[in-house]
Amino acid sequence: MKTIIHHLRSAAVALALAAPLAASAADISLLNVSYDPTRELYQDFNAAFAKYWKAKTGDNVTIKASHGGSGKQGRAIIDGLEADVATLALAYDIDALYEKGKLIPKDWQKRLPHNSSPYTSTIVFLVRKGNPKNIKDWDDIARPGISVVTPNPKTSGGARWNYLAAWAYGQRKFNNDETKTREFIGKILKNVPVLDSGARGATTTFVERGIGDVLLAWENEAFLAQKELGPDKFEIVVPSLSILAEPPVTVVDKVVNKRGTRAVAEAYLQYLYTEEGQEIAAKNYYRPTLESVAKKYEKNFPKLNLVTVDSEFGGWQKAQKTHFSDGGTFDQIYLK
Amino acid sequence: MQFKINKITSALLASGLLLATHSAFAADPEIEALRQTILDLDQKIKVLERKNEIAAEEAAAKKKETPVVVAGPTGFGIKSADGQFEYSLKGLIQLDYRQFDNPDHTTNADDGFTARRIRPTFQGTLFGKYDFRFTPEFGETDNTNTGTGNISRVIDAYVDGRFDPAFKIRAGKFKPFVGLERLQGGGDIKFIERSYVSNNILPNRGLGTSVYGDLLDSKLSYAVGFFNGTNDGGEETTRVDANSDKDYTARVFTTPFKGSDSVLEGLGFGVAGTYTNSSTGTLPSYKTPSQQLNFFQYTTGTVGDGTRVRVSPQAYYYYGPFGVIAEYARVSQEVRNAAGTVNDTLKNDAWQIAASWVLTGEDASFKSVKPKNPFETGKDGWGAWELVGRYQENNIDGSAFNTASGNRFANPLTSAKEAKTWGIGLNWYLNQWVRLATNYEQTKFEGGGGGTLANIRDREDERILFSRLQFQF
Numbered sequence A: 001m002k003t004i005i006h007h008l009r010s011a012a013v014a015l016a017l018a019a020p021l022a023a024s025a026a027d028i029s030l031l032n033v034s035y036d037p038t039r040e041l042y043q044d045f046n047a048a049f050a051k052y053w054k055a056k057t058g059d060n061v062t063i064k065a066s067h068g069g070s071g072k073q074g075r076a077i078i079d080g081l082e083a084d085v086a087t088l089a090l091a092y093d094i095d096a097l098y099e100k101g102k103l104i105p106k107d108w109q110k111r112l113p114h115n116s117s118p119y120t121s122t123i124v125f126l127v128r129k130g131n132p133k134n135i136k137d138w139d140d141i142a143r144p145g146i147s148v149v150t151p152n153p154k155t156s157g158g159a160r161w162n163y164l165a166a167w168a169y170g171q172r173k174f175n176n177d178e179t180k181t182r183e184f185i186g187k188i189l190k191n192v193p194v195l196d197s198g199a200r201g202a203t204t205t206f207v208e209r210g211i212g213d214v215l216l217a218w219e220n221e222a223f224l225a226q227k228e229l230g231p232d233k234f235e236i237v238v239p240s241l242s243i244l245a246e247p248p249v250t251v252v253d254k255v256v257n258k259r260g261t262r263a264v265a266e267a268y269l270q271y272l273y274t275e276e277g278q279e280i281a282a283k284n285y286y287r288p289t290l291e292s293v294a295k296k297y298e299k300n301f302p303k304l305n306l307v308t309v310d311s312e313f314g315g316w317q318k319a320q321k322t323h324f325s326d327g328g329t330f331d332q333i334y335l336k
Numbered sequence B: 001m002q003f004k005i006n007k008i009t010s011a012l013l014a015s016g017l018l019l020a021t022h023s024a025f026a027a028d029p030e031i032e033a034l035r036q037t038i039l040d041l042d043q044k045i046k047v048l049e050r051k052n053e054i055a056a057e058e059a060a061a062k063k064k065e066t067p068v069v070v071a072g073p074t075g076f077g078i079k080s081a082d083g084q085f086e087y088s089l090k091g092l093i094q095l096d097y098r099q100f101d102n103p104d105h106t107t108n109a110d111d112g113f114t115a116r117r118i119r120p121t122f123q124g125t126l127f128g129k130y131d132f133r134f135t136p137e138f139g140e141t142d143n144t145n146t147g148t149g150n151i152s153r154v155i156d157a158y159v160d161g162r163f164d165p166a167f168k169i170r171a172g173k174f175k176p177f178v179g180l181e182r183l184q185g186g187g188d189i190k191f192i193e194r195s196y197v198s199n200n201i202l203p204n205r206g207l208g209t210s211v212y213g214d215l216l217d218s219k220l221s222y223a224v225g226f227f228n229g230t231n232d233g234g235e236e237t238t239r240v241d242a243n244s245d246k247d248y249t250a251r252v253f254t255t256p257f258k259g260s261d262s263v264l265e266g267l268g269f270g271v272a273g274t275y276t277n278s279s280t281g282t283l284p285s286y287k288t289p290s291q292q293l294n295f296f297q298y299t300t301g302t303v304g305d306g307t308r309v310r311v312s313p314q315a316y317y318y319y320g321p322f323g324v325i326a327e328y329a330r331v332s333q334e335v336r337n338a339a340g341t342v343n344d345t346l347k348n349d350a351w352q353i354a355a356s357w358v359l360t361g362e363d364a365s366f367k368s369v370k371p372k373n374p375f376e377t378g379k380d381g382w383g384a385w386e387l388v389g390r391y392q393e394n395n396i397d398g399s400a401f402n403t404a405s406g407n408r409f410a411n412p413l414t415s416a417k418e419a420k421t422w423g424i425g426l427n428w429y430l431n432q433w434v435r436l437a438t439n440y441e442q443t444k445f446e447g448g449g450g451g452t453l454a455n456i457r458d459r460e461d462e463r464i465l466f467s468r469l470q471f472q473f
Helices: A004-022 A038-057 A070-079 A093-101 A158-171 A177-190 A198-208 A219-229 A255-259 A262-273 A275-283 A289-295 A309-313 A314-324 A329-334 B001-017 B031-065 B196-201
Strands: A027-035 A060-068 A085-087 A124-129 A216-220 A234-237 A242-243 A249-251 A305-307 B066-072 B075-079 B088-098 B110-124 B130-137 B153-162 B165-173 B206-213 B220-227 B246-252 B267-283 B285-287 B295-298 B303-319 B322-336 B343-358 B384-394 B419-427 B432-448 B449-451 B456-458 B461-472
Touching: A027 A262, A038 A158, A038 A219, A038 A262, A038 A275, A038 A309, A060 A070, A060 A177, A060 A262, A070 A093, A070 B432, A085 A093, A085 A262, A093 A314, A124 A219, A124 A242, A158 A198, A158 A216, A158 A309, A158 A314, A198 A219, A198 A329, A198 B031, A198 B384, A216 A219, A219 A234, A234 B130, A242 B206, A255 A262, A262 A275, A275 A289, A275 B267, A275 B285, A309 A314, B066 B449, B153 B322, B165 B267, B196 B285, B196 B303, B196 B322, B196 B343, B196 B384, B206 B246, B246 B295, B303 B343, B432 B456
Parallel strands: A027 A060, A027 A085, A242 A305
Antiparallel strands: A085 A249, A124 A216, A124 A234, B066 B075, B075 B088, B088 B110, B088 B461, B110 B130, B130 B153, B153 B165, B165 B206, B206 B220, B220 B246, B246 B267, B267 B303, B285 B295, B303 B322, B322 B343, B343 B384, B384 B419, B419 B432, B432 B461, B449 B456
16 A cells, blocks of 8 residues: 555656646747748758757747749748748749738848858759750750750749849850840740749659750759669759859748747748758758858869859849849740 | 550650660661651650640649639629638518408508518628628518618628637627527528517517527537617617617527437527616517507507516427427516506517428428429429418516506507417428418407407407518528
């Protein structure tokens, strides 16, 4: 009898001690609305962050992710999708969260280092093994008879980077003669048999459906395709000039204020800049911005001549208006 | 065709006929050209297939965002793809012909047509939990029980917040959760007119708010309410209240066997009540079943002075094609005569029991009957046919007449003490939207209503034959 009472007492003490701990551990959920090819990156990163947050605070955080064409994802957030954080392909799509939804402050990009872009990437060519069409640079994809796969710039952030990279190349080749650059872009677009809505869809078109001779792809997407399907099937071709893609991230203020998730959402994005976060980015073929990690992985990323949106196009607002808004150069050339 | 070409191409490619570089034919320019043509065709087919695939994906995505337009048996409306927002138009039109058996012209009721209800209803849902309903009335109705008239007005205008099945709030002008038959829709009632319980005792519509909900797997419902308040059978206007006194309502109703396979599955019963305390309450007149004449009215100047308490036990039972509804209501009203010299508490009551039987076998329910075989000329269907029968009484407290002349609350020469009515009817549901109905009701009045002071006589019987054409969608 004494033993039973002793056990009961011990159990009661254990329960009493455990109760405050259990009561203090909160279950938190975050929604990260991202662009198309970041699925694998955030799958790894979310697991690492959840572990980190649990160790730091004792709270359980579950991160859900939504992926799609960057422009489309931005519009979904404006239309009411409750994203705690937005990690989109380009700053213009996040600017829209302020411009059209007043969901974030105007100067959102100043809140985190590197204009809120924790990693970068660029645009390269993915061709079939042996490069049967001998594609080496942008001129080659404008040749007649070359089938080019790229998504729709109206919905895809990656496609806009593709377009601007080609435009920058054209401007240099034709000494800033815009008419000739337009003709050059027209020839490339004429070679595009199908426009997917997002980068992942375009990869599916090229890799799984066997369509086209070349895929204009995010560098990380090209590496991933090569890794997943084997270097015996595809090759990466690095053009002579490309564009520095800076996919930015932000907390969606109105949502985190409403849901009470600001602290964890901010920590989530800050974690992207830590050594561990940068390692995960590099392993998923995104170019890290942290010097130490960038140096460690520098062999993985080819060196090439990169232009930036700011220097070449006067920033995303101007680039969007000139090229991708209704009636912009893309419409003028593609719909002609 | 595309499929065939694709298959042939694939087969040829797979067999190596076209791709075999070591083939003796490879050097043949014609074969090489043919090979290239096949490869080009293969690409074209793949592109077409991919375009179809993308188009299908886009269509599926668009479908998720595209509002759904509804035009069908449930009515007309539009709904957001996620179902969170909805707007619909509904309507109820009732055209009646009223025939009075009144050979001596002892009443002032005339035979003729009337548009009893003309009610378009605009209703919808916002953010998945807030419902609204707006129903104007353009038909011949005046349920204030203080006179007759033809008043176009707002009959329902309210907003619901469905925060939880057990906790909902309704505010605006609506039917208070009190009377069982009153809570039946105007297009669902079995008889052309409701009973004394609904029309003469319990409130028709109030302006106020209610908290209500369903508990225990929806087997128990409750409601409590707070209203400006209205007299017996009355309908509040949307104007500012005439006094500061309010009506409190409460109701509990249970369907304990709901969802089971018991023969009592269709049983429901409960009790409801209202309470108010007013020193300036107007008092009602009680109508005959025709709803055109009053068989009882208080003498001029008599007012409600003090509490008014209504209690109403109520029940229904539906089993197969058979249905019955039973309801009792009693009102205890403190009154004061015109001179302010006499006060009393009058206890008036009413009750009804009504049965229905769907001859064509459809299930009876609290709602309208849905015919299994709608009526269509040239086809076999004859819709649904339903027989209905009802007995009801309305009794006035004898104290209303007993006081000495001059101090009476009611005049026995113009008001009867009791009304006893039996009625039968036939409903023909041509389809779920159209119904033809005919009712015969005979009422015997006792305890006054005619004659002279020296020789008080009972009011003449009322015999009515009412018919109705109803459209409801």
